Amino acid sequence: MDSLASLIDGFGHVLSIQNLLWVVIGCFLGTAVGVMPGLGSSMAVALLLPVTFALEPTAALIMFSGIYFGGLFGDSTMAILLNTPGQASSIASTFEGYKMAQNGRAPQALATAAIGAFIGGMIASVVVTFLAPWLAEFSSQFGPAEFFALALFAFVATSSVVTDSAIKGLLALVLGLAIAVIGIDGVSGAPRFTLGSPLLFDGISIVTVTVGMLALGEVIYMGVIARKTDEGEMLRPKGRPWLSGKEFREALPAWLRGTAIGLPFGVIPAGGSEIPTFLAYGAEKKLDSRRPDPQFGTGAIRGLAAPEAAGNSTTGMAMGALLALGLPISATAAVILAAFRMFGLQPGPLLFVNRPDLVWALMASFFVAMIVLLAINLPFAMLWAKLLLIPKPYLYAGITMFCGLGIYASSSSIADLIVLLVIGVLAFLMRTFDYPLAPLIIGMVLGPLAEYSLRDAMQSADGDASVLVSSPIAIGLYVVLLLVLGLTIRAKLAGRAGARA
Amino acid sequence: MSSSFAPLGKVEDRRAPIHLLRELTMPIVLVAVIIYLVYGLVTMTVPGNAAFPGPRFFPLIIVIAMTILVILQTITAVRDWRSGDLVELGEDEDQRRQSGLVVEAGTSSRMDVPSLLWIIGSFLAFAVTLEILGWIIAAALLFWGVARGFGSRTPLKDLVIGLTVSSIAYIGFDMLLGLSLPSGILGWGF
Numbered sequence: 001m002d003s004l005a006s007l008i009d010g011f012g013h014v015l016s017i018q019n020l021l022w023v024v025i026g027c028f029l030g031t032a033v034g035v036m037p038g039l040g041s042s043m044a045v046a047l048l049l050p051v052t053f054a055l056e057p058t059a060a061l062i063m064f065s066g067i068y069f070g071g072l073f074g075d076s077t078m079a080i081l082l083n084t085p086g087q088a089s090s091i092a093s094t095f096e097g098y099k100m101a102q103n104g105r106a107p108q109a110l111a112t113a114a115i116g117a118f119i120g121g122m123i124a125s126v127v128v129t130f131l132a133p134w135l136a137e138f139s140s141q142f143g144p145a146e147f148f149a150l151a152l153f154a155f156v157a158t159s160s161v162v163t164d165s166a167i168k169g170l171l172a173l174v175l176g177l178a179i180a181v182i183g184i185d186g187v188s189g190a191p192r193f194t195l196g197s198p199l200l201f202d203g204i205s206i207v208t209v210t211v212g213m214l215a216l217g218e219v220i221y222m223g224v225i226a227r228k229t230d231e232g233e234m235l236r237p238k239g240r241p242w243l244s245g246k247e248f249r250e251a252l253p254a255w256l257r258g259t260a261i262g263l264p265f266g267v268i269p270a271g272g273s274e275i276p277t278f279l280a281y282g283a284e285k286k287l288d289s290r291r292p293d294p295q296f297g298t299g300a301i302r303g304l305a306a307p308e309a310a311g312n313s314t315t316g317m318a319m320g321a322l323l324a325l326g327l328p329i330s331a332t333a334a335v336i337l338a339a340f341r342m343f344g345l346q347p348g349p350l351l352f353v354n355r356p357d358l359v360w361a362l363m364a365s366f367f368v369a370m371i372v373l374l375a376i377n378l379p380f381a382m383l384w385a386k387l388l389l390i391p392k393p394y395l396y397a398g399i400t401m402f403c404g405l406g407i408y409a410s411s412s413s414i415a416d417l418i419v420l421l422v423i424g425v426l427a428f429l430m431r432t433f434d435y436p437l438a439p440l441i442i443g444m445v446l447g448p449l450a451e452y453s454l455r456d457a458m459q460s461a462d463g464d465a466s467v468l469v470s471s472p473i474a475i476g477l478y479v480v481l482l483l484v485l486g487l488t489i490r491a492k493l494a495g496r497a498g499a500r501a
Numbered sequence: 502m503s504s505s506f507a508p509l510g511k512v513e514d515r516r517a518p519i520h521l522l523r524e525l526t527m528p529i530v531l532v533a534v535i536i537y538l539v540y541g542l543v544t545m546t547v548p549g550n551a552a553f554p555g556p557r558f559f560p561l562i563i564v565i566a567m568t569i570l571v572i573l574q575t576i577t578a579v580r581d582w583r584s585g586d587l588v589e590l591g592e593d594e595d596q597r598r599q600s601g602l603v604v605e606a607g608t609s610s611r612m613d614v615p616s617l618l619w620i621i622g623s624f625l626a627f628a629v630t631l632e633i634l635g636w637i638i639a640a641a642l643l644f645w646g647v648a649r650g651f652g653s654r655t656p657l658k659d660l661v662i663g664l665t666v667s668s669i670a671y672i673g674f675d676m677l678l679g680l681s682l683p684s685g686i687l688g689w690g691f
Contacts, residue, residue, distance in 0.1 A: 193541035393651035409680035417628035
């Protein structure tokens with residue numbers, strides 16, 4: 001197989017001492033940020049984005065994959081020990097995971113989560129290895145009209161499917177699009193919305209927006225609003241940190257089912273792994289109620305195993321969709337897309353042709369990252385949990401300092417620090433009033449693609465808008481969009497209902 | 502600590518005008534954005550050779566969409582306010598629905614204005630003084646200010662920890678990774 005040969009080549013790249021070191025550092029950093037209270041993998045990726053500029057692209061992206069998956073491994077620790085999900089995708093893990101911990105099975109719960117994340121991520125990486133080249137091949141037939149349809153797909157799905165209020169989601173989206181149009185117009189060269197200031201000619205940097213939205217805004221929100229909400233006492237894990245054969249056999253089918261549920265969501269821009277984790281949890285719960293001795297509600301190992309595997313398989317697949325189509329399905333994936341852009345790389349079919357070395361090294365690094373993460377999470381989960389003991393004022397003060405460091409180091413500009421603060425305050429307001437942040441980031445990242453492909457398509461047809469729906473692929477994409485919209489809304493309602501009942 | 506909460510009405514009184522005003526914060530911000538965009542559209546100098554759709558085309562769509570959405574959101578907010586359905590600050594409806602995960606956040610949490618000022622103020626001060634004071638001192642002050650915003654009341658300890666963290670960051674990122682951080686007044690001697 002072509003893919004296999006390329007992948008082995010990729011392993012050759014990754015297994016150099018230096019690159020291996022970056023994967024391991026990325027895994028450590030990602031897990032550390034993921035474990036810390038209230039910080040999820042999107043924050044990990046945003047915070048560390050500016051720091052990777054000092055590296056060469058392959059090393060930086062390899063480190064990123066470690067951070068990306070590490071954040072997910074870390075998230076579940078919080079959910080299990082504190083009953084506080086780091087981000088939406090680990091809510092489903094709190095239900096049975098925390099109960100297991102309460103019953104004195106915290107180490108087993110942590111092990112279940114780590115192995116689940118490993119299985120989900122591994123299987124997803126295998127699927128991506130074979131699917132991504134095929135997807136890239138397929139998308140190489142895309143013209144401007146198809147790319148516009150794809151961007152529109154991502155816009156509509158992220159802003160209306162995952163959010164409670166479609167109006168708020170769409171408002172966040174158009175705000176992101178508005179930020180993206182600031183600067184020199186790439187087609188005509190006209191400066192737009194710059195007030196004549198050269199500072200704005202390059203537009204507002206994606207890095208500044210991401211760090212402001214996902215990190216600084218979160219700090220302000222935590223300090224001003226959420227700090228007043230009391231958290232539960234942390235449960236100290238005690239006892240054997242491994243699973244008995246019986247427990248393993250019990251959890252195995254749930255891991256596999258969870259993975260299967262998570263995979264398709266990796267290519268659908270429906271906000272990432274929140275929906276599949278709930279679906280996986282709901283499915284296990286339904287299966288459990290048919291057993292003679294239902295265990296849900298008392299710390300069922302399957303109720304934790306399935307969502308963990310589902311979350312990571314979605315995340316793994318998402319990297320495939322990002323690499324092959326340039327389509328980010330969640331805020332975290334959008335940040336990684338931004339990282340590619342910073343290095344002058346555009347994910348999509350051309351990347352497979354132009355930089356196969358980088359693509360395959362990155363894919364190989366997924367596998368390496370999974371193994372490293374399992375190795376540092378399974379035996380040492382209790383050590384990681386110690387990070388939960390950092391006093392909150394110092395934790396958030398440190399994060400704020402890091403935001404400043406990243407932005408100043410990447411631009412050496414005081415103006416960018418002020419922009420960062422303004423965006424942080426905006427993110428704080430959005431969080432406070434329940435406006436989702438993900439659509440803004442997706443809008444900001446995909447806005448230029450949407451605009452230029454729209455104008456490109458229409459200009460080549462002398463301003464005729466019907467060109468947008470003239471190709472079978474574009475029409476197909478719009479049909480799939482409608483279908484997915486219908487299905488995910490239904491699935492989401494069912495998943496929520498299942499989790500609540 | 503409770504004295505630092507902003508004096509707001511009781512939770513039951515959800516029809517006080519302040520609730521509507523707060524809910525309209527984002528729409529007001531967005532109206533400002535719309536005005537900025539319209540001003541930019543009107544004053545934009547478009548090169549004569551630009552073919553349709555030109556540089557104004559996409560922003561125009563954004564302005565129209567944003568205007569419609571802001572109007573819809575305002576109507577929704579007013580309607581919710583009239584019927585007393587507005588969600589309290591910090592109350593996450595979504596999370597509340599997931600089992601009893603979040604304990605009545607709305608009643609115990611309020612906008613903590615002094616915290617807000619401390620965090621934003623320290624960051625602003627950091628941005629303005631960074632190149633004069635240098636990274637190590639400015640970042641340590643930022644650390645202290647944010648820690649204070651988070652309720653820490655041990656300034657000396659906070660400053661010492663802040664200095665330690667900022668120095669480690671300086672060593673790690675400036676000296677080892679080669680990112681450029683300003684040395685400021687500490688750099689004069691070197």
